[in-house]
Amino acid sequence: MMNDAFDLRLAESHIEVHKFRSGAIVAATFLALLLQVFVPAYVPKFAVLDLPLLVTIYFGLSRRNPSTGLLLGMVIGLLQDSLSGPTVPLGLYGIAKTIIGYLASSIGARLDTEHPAARFALTMIFFVVHQGFITLTRRMLLAEPAPWFTLRLLIAAAVNAVVAVMLFALLDRMRKS
Amino acid sequence: MAGIPSRHRSLVLLTGVILLQVVLLAVQIKRDSQGRLLRVWTVGAVSPFQRAGARGIGDIRGTWNHYFALQNTSRDNEELRRENDGLKLQVNQLQSKAAEADRLAALLNFRQSQRNVPMLAARVIGTSADTASQTVYLDRGERDGIRRNMGVITPDGVVGKVVESYRDTAQVLLLTDRDSGVGAMLSDSRIQSPVGGTGEPLLSMKYIPTDETVNMGEHVVTSGMDRIFPRDLPVGVVAEIKTGRPFQQVRVRPAANLQRLEEVIVLLTLHPLEQKKEPAGAAPPAESSGKGLGGTAAAVNP
Numbered sequence: 001m002m003n004d005a006f007d008l009r010l011a012e013s014h015i016e017v018h019k020f021r022s023g024a025i026v027a028a029t030f031l032a033l034l035l036q037v038f039v040p041a042y043v044p045k046f047a048v049l050d051l052p053l054l055v056t057i058y059f060g061l062s063r064r065n066p067s068t069g070l071l072l073g074m075v076i077g078l079l080q081d082s083l084s085g086p087t088v089p090l091g092l093y094g095i096a097k098t099i100i101g102y103l104a105s106s107i108g109a110r111l112d113t114e115h116p117a118a119r120f121a122l123t124m125i126f127f128v129v130h131q132g133f134i135t136l137t138r139r140m141l142l143a144e145p146a147p148w149f150t151l152r153l154l155i156a157a158a159v160n161a162v163v164a165v166m167l168f169a170l171l172d173r174m175r176k177s
Numbered sequence: 178m179a180g181i182p183s184r185h186r187s188l189v190l191l192t193g194v195i196l197l198q199v200v201l202l203a204v205q206i207k208r209d210s211q212g213r214l215l216r217v218w219t220v221g222a223v224s225p226f227q228r229a230g231a232r233g234i235g236d237i238r239g240t241w242n243h244y245f246a247l248q249n250t251s252r253d254n255e256e257l258r259r260e261n262d263g264l265k266l267q268v269n270q271l272q273s274k275a276a277e278a279d280r281l282a283a284l285l286n287f288r289q290s291q292r293n294v295p296m297l298a299a300r301v302i303g304t305s306a307d308t309a310s311q312t313v314y315l316d317r318g319e320r321d322g323i324r325r326n327m328g329v330i331t332p333d334g335v336v337g338k339v340v341e342s343y344r345d346t347a348q349v350l351l352l353t354d355r356d357s358g359v360g361a362m363l364s365d366s367r368i369q370s371p372v373g374g375t376g377e378p379l380l381s382m383k384y385i386p387t388d389e390t391v392n393m394g395e396h397v398v399t400s401g402m403d404r405i406f407p408r409d410l411p412v413g414v415v416a417e418i419k420t421g422r423p424f425q426q427v428r429v430r431p432a433a434n435l436q437r438l439e440e441v442i443v444l445l446t447l448h449p450l451e452q453k454k455e456p457a458g459a460a461p462p463a464e465s466s467g468k469g470l471g472g473t474a475a476a477v478n479p
Binding site: 030033034036037038040041042044047048050052065066067070071074078079080081082083084085086087088089090091092093094095098099102106137141142144146 | 186187188190191194195198199201202203205215218219220222223230231234301302303304305306308312313314340348350354356436437
């Protein structure tokens with residue numbers, strides 16, 4: 001019922017819902033998490049990237065279903081929490097990525113997000129919002145001091161957005177034609 | 178979900194999922210439980226790939242350095258010769274510095290006194306997935322005898338402690354993490370104060386009274402008060418001093434290069450390490466040319 005209404009709305013706005021080859025989402029998620037914990041050991045500056053977030057945004061924007069978007073965000077976030085060590089409680093990234101998954105798929109259902117400029121702008125916004133929710137969770141729920149906004153955050157958002165444009169183009173190849 | 182209008186269903190699901198995770202967070206804080214099962218599964222799934230990747234990078238580096246990068250060998254030789262001359266000069270200067278000699282003696286003493294402490298060399302195979310948390314994964318775990326709260330060092334100095342040990346992997350909390358801390362003291366004045374991480378490259382020495390004198394470049398060593406590290410291991414050097422009341426704000430640059438860790442040494446003991454007193458005037462043994470903990474590193478298990 002929900003999907004019918006959803007598809008109807010999409011049909012009216014001529015926005016296409018993309019499907020992916022089987023295992024593509026699992027493979028992309030696993031690879032993003034693996035690279036996130038592996039590469040910074042050799043290239044410390046790589047830590048500025050949040051590949052699991054980029055994957056969440058991409059599949060959210062492409063699948064355009066808020067329910068699957070938020071559930072995928074939750075799973076990716078919880079896995080990232082698991083790999084972050086005991087100092088990061090399970091749920092910190094889970095909550096932030098759940099919200100980003102929901103927002104990305106909701107916006108993807110209303111706007112055409114295929115253009116690189118749109119992808120760049122959206123990733124920058126989502127990155128800042130994601131960090132905002134992490135800061136909020138740290139301050140409100142964990143009582144940890146965390147800055148709301150820094151220049152570093154802005155630079156990181158821009159770097160992630162540039163990488164997202166290239167990564168999304170790569171991930172487009174995994175779509176079913 | 179049946180009675181909820183379809184356009185609101187995803188919003189209800191979002192609220193439910195977030196509330197569930199907030200409860201999960203609250204439970205972890207209240208019970209200090211770490212959701213170990215999920216972590217064990219996730220780390221277990223990812224670590225074989227990290228290990229294989231680390232081995233692959235080592236092989237590629239080795240092949241490149243030994244076969245393809247030989248074209249500059251002659252120029253490198255010249256540079257190394259020049260560098261060697263410079264280093265010889267530097268060694269002479271260093272040998273004349275009493276403070277440096279003291280530090281080396283302390284390290285040598287550590288090696289002598291901790292002969293019975295089993296140590297294990299381990300390779301760093303990954304970092305934390307959270308950019309704000311400063312942890313690394315090692316390629317050794319419970320099977321190799323690594324347990325939580327064991328100290329981790331390099332020949333340059335203290336690295337951190339083991340916070341989680343899985344079957345084949347262990348996670349080390351670096352000194353630079355906000356939750357990290359080590360019992361330390363200034364090497365000249367012997368004033369004790371814990372040194373903690375700030376989440377940034379510099380550490381913070383928190384409780385140095387304003388009326389005490391601290392010098393830039395002064396060495397900071399372990400005090401042994403944390404019962405994890407023995408006394409007199411290098412922690413870092415004073416890099417920044419700001420006045421404050423009642424304590425000075427002293428920033429310390431870590432002695433070990435925590436940004437680029439490749440191999441570390443795990444102290445395989447949970448018993449408090451004690452520093453044995455070295456008899457006054459005892460001559461250093463012949464192999465003392467291996468400076469600092471380098472000698473210790475050579476003595477660890479392969």
